[in-house]
Amino acid sequence: MTLIKSISGIRGTIGGAAGDGLTPLDIVKFTSAFGSWVTSNAENKKIVIGRDARISGEMVNNLVIGTLQGLGIDVIDLGLSTTPTVEVAVPAEQAAGGIILTASHNPKQWNALKLLNSKGEFISDTDGKEVLDIAEKSDFTYADVDHLGKLTHDDSYLQKHIDAVLALPLVDKAAIVKANFNVVIDCVNSTGGIFIPALLKALGVKTVHELFCEPDGKFPHNPEPLPENLIALSQEVLKKKANLGIAVDPDVDRLCFVCEDGNMFGEEYTLVAVADYVLQHNKGNTVSNLSSTRALRDVTEKAGGEYNAAAVGEVNVVNKMKETNAVIGGEGNGGVIYPELHYGRDALVGIALFLTHLAKSGKTVSALRASYPGYFISKNKITLTPEMDIDKLLLQVEEKYQKQPHSTIDGLKIEFDKEWVHLRRSNTEPIIRIYSEAGSETVANNLANKIIKDIKEILNLG
Numbered sequence: 001m002t003l004i005k006s007i008s009g010i011r012g013t014i015g016g017a018a019g020d021g022l023t024p025l026d027i028v029k030f031t032s033a034f035g036s037w038v039t040s041n042a043e044n045k046k047i048v049i050g051r052d053a054r055i056s057g058e059m060v061n062n063l064v065i066g067t068l069q070g071l072g073i074d075v076i077d078l079g080l081s082t083t084p085t086v087e088v089a090v091p092a093e094q095a096a097g098g099i100i101l102t103a104s105h106n107p108k109q110w111n112a113l114k115l116l117n118s119k120g121e122f123i124s125d126t127d128g129k130e131v132l133d134i135a136e137k138s139d140f141t142y143a144d145v146d147h148l149g150k151l152t153h154d155d156s157y158l159q160k161h162i163d164a165v166l167a168l169p170l171v172d173k174a175a176i177v178k179a180n181f182n183v184v185i186d187c188v189n190s191t192g193g194i195f196i197p198a199l200l201k202a203l204g205v206k207t208v209h210e211l212f213c214e215p216d217g218k219f220p221h222n223p224e225p226l227p228e229n230l231i232a233l234s235q236e237v238l239k240k241k242a243n244l245g246i247a248v249d250p251d252v253d254r255l256c257f258v259c260e261d262g263n264m265f266g267e268e269y270t271l272v273a274v275a276d277y278v279l280q281h282n283k284g285n286t287v288s289n290l291s292s293t294r295a296l297r298d299v300t301e302k303a304g305g306e307y308n309a310a311a312v313g314e315v316n317v318v319n320k321m322k323e324t325n326a327v328i329g330g331e332g333n334g335g336v337i338y339p340e341l342h343y344g345r346d347a348l349v350g351i352a353l354f355l356t357h358l359a360k361s362g363k364t365v366s367a368l369r370a371s372y373p374g375y376f377i378s379k380n381k382i383t384l385t386p387e388m389d390i391d392k393l394l395l396q397v398e399e400k401y402q403k404q405p406h407s408t409i410d411g412l413k414i415e416f417d418k419e420w421v422h423l424r425r426s427n428t429e430p431i432i433r434i435y436s437e438a439g440s441e442t443v444a445n446n447l448a449n450k451i452i453k454d455i456k457e458i459l460n461l462g
Contacts, residue, residue, distance in 0.1 A: 002430070005030075005132055009122075011103055011112035014056045022111055024063055031067040032142075033135035034099065034115050037127070039073060042096030042118060045149065046074045048089045050081030050157075051101035052250040053190040053215035056111045060101050064113070065151060072143030074150045078157050080191045080215055082252035083114065084346035085161045090120035091342075092160070097123075102251035105224035108217065121343050122315040158195060161348060162202050164341060170281055171352045172360065177204035179359035182242045184209040184258075186233040188223045190250035191215050192347070199348050203355060209240050225249055225256045225334060227264045234262040244358070244365045248347045254334040255347035257354070259366040267334035268293040272372055274336050274350055275328045277357035279303035284327030287320045289313070290413045291422050291435045292332030295373045311410030312424060318343045332377070378444040380434040380452060381426075388459075390425055390432065396458050397423065397451070414451075419443065421451050 003012035003021055010030045012022030019026065039045045047068055051057040061077070068075050076093055078086060083100050090098040098116035106112075115123045115131065123131070134140065143149070165171060183205055187193040193213030200208050211233060212220045222229045225247040237245040237258050244265075245258030257265035265273075272295045275286050279300065286300040289312045297307035305327075310320035314331070321329040321339060330337040335345035338353065361368055384390070394412045405415040411424025421436040436448040 004429075006128075009112050009114040011106070011110065013109045014111055015109075022060075024059075027060055027063045027113070028067050029135050029138070030113055030131070031064045031099070032071065032138075032140040033131050034097070034113070035068050035071040035073050036140040037131045037134055038097035038117075039071070044094065044096055045072060046076065046093065046095045048076045048078065048086055048093055048095045048098040048116075049101065050078035050083075050086040050089070050098075051191075052082070052217075052252075053080055053193075054103065054111060054217040054219075054250060055108055057101055057217065060111050060113075064099060064101065069149035069151060070142045071140065072147045072149050074152070076152050076154050078154055080194060081157065082161075082191050082195055082348070084253055084342070084344050084348060085157050085195070087116060087120040087342055087344035087346075088161050088164065089154075089157045090116055090118065092157075094118075100251065104251050105249045105254065107222065108219050119343070121318055122313075124315060124319075158198060161195075162199050165199065165349050165352045166202055168338075168340060168349070168352070170278060170340075170356065171203075171349075172356045173202075173204050175359040176355050179243075179355075180207075181205050181244070181355065181359075182207040182209075182240065184211060184233060184236045184240055184242045184245045185213065186211045186225075186230060186245065186247040187213045187215075188225075188248070188250055189214050189216055189218050189220060190223070190252075192248040192250070192252045195252055195348065196246065196248060196351070199351060203352060205355070207242075209236060209242065211236055219250070223250050225254055225267060230256075230258060230264070234258050234264070238262045246351060249334075252347045253345035255336060255350040255354075256334045257365060259369060260364050261366050263366060265365060265369050268332040268375075268377055269295065269369060269372060270334045270350060270354070271328075271330040271332065271336055272296050272299055273357060273368060274338075274353045275299060276303075276372070277353055277360075278328040278338070279305060282327050285324045287317055287324060287326045287329035289317055289331050290407065290410050291424070291433070292330075293375050293377060294418060294420070294437060295375050296332075298373045309407070314345055316410070375437050375439060376441040376444045377435055377437045378441070378448040380436075380448050381431040382434065382452070382455065384425075384430045384432060393455065393458060394423060397454060400454060416447070419447060421447055423451065423455075
């Protein structure tokens with residue numbers, strides 16, 4: 001059983017002993033801590049919650065609602081929702097904060113509490129540490145019977161979110177209608193199965209073939225939208241002779257596409273394509289995290305903008321976007337952040353902007369992909385053991401490559417001309433991630449293997 005407390009929230013596997021997994025006791029403890037923290041920093045006592053469709057969702061939802069009410073906090077429950085929808089709802093409701101009940105791309109045995117501030121953005125690392133400190137001390141007081149929080153169910157934000165997307169100046173419904181797209185979607189039996197068909201209908205896409213759109217939480221494949229998990233979508237695109245395939249993760253903040261020929265567009269290129277379209281109409285800067293493709297930098301500089309890299313984690317990307325006044329940003333895992341709507345990864349706005357871009361380009365999806373710089377990212381990992389000194393290990397690797405340009409703002413990123421390798425501890429799993437990028441898959445793999453060999457040699461020496 002696993003319980004991980006990080007910048008990404010409180011995430012764990014369901015079941016087991018308290019403190020070892022995301023048990024009912026842990027859910028109550030961390031909800032109590034967040035509720036206590038958020039209301040001590042706000043004038044009102046109101047929190048918005050929403051959840052994905054995973055099997056444990058209803059159980060977790062009931063515990064969170066009851067705990068917040070017990071603290072005297074009013075709860076607005078969006079029910080089955082998406083991460084970006086809750087992010088939109090928090091400021092719209094003038095709430096003190098929000099909680100999204102989702103473990104994002106993790107398998108069905110996982111769930112999590114993702115914590116939002118009053119702006120509908122993920123809480124900072126500093127704020128997160130305060131919440132964990134409150135939880136550790138059990139420093140919370142519950143309300144008496146006359147001051148329990150009220151519960152309100154609100155299912156209006158599906159439409160409100162879609163309306164906000166369609167109102168964006170760069171979303172062109174007429175162009176999408178004219179293109180007459182034939183689309184296949186894979187929503188991994190979570191809430192994308194509710195939201196994505198509704199969005200596509202609102203955008204005027206008449207032909208939509210649905211795969212795994214029953215929001216019952218029974219994931220038909222590993223829910224992370226990676227190529228090896230999207231074989232059925234690829235096959236269905238070919239079978240239906242569709243223009244493209246669309247896949248989202250369980251909480252609908254990650255987005256990737258399948259080309260008309262069944263090949264993957266590449267989740268790294270979701271942000272690249274959307275940024276290309278935005279930059280054509282709104283010159284400015286961009287941001288992605290250190291593990292994302294260099295192609296965004298190339299596209300940005302070609303458009304006359306400035307690219308900046310942030311540490312991994314949505315809150316870090318958002319902070320860098322605000323600092324540099326970026327017009328578009330996100331992460332190479334298919335996360336698009338478009339500040340004109342809100343500062344959060346949002347597959348709905350990503351779909352609307354991508355379809356507009358595709359319609360206006362007149363290209364096939366594969367031709368659009370071919371118009372961007374061709375980089376390949378090799379993604380590897382090393383499982384952590386308790387005796388590993390990760391900081392010492394990274395320092396030793398840094399020393400070995402000290403003559404190369406490198407960054408230590410998040411783990412260690414080493415650059416070799418237009419190639420790079422990034423080593424960092426995962427926020428969500430007990431592993432070190434090793435990402436490398438180059439102009440070919442072979443070179444990217446060779447670069448990763450070289451660094452992995454260095455690490456193994458260092459560990460053997462230790």
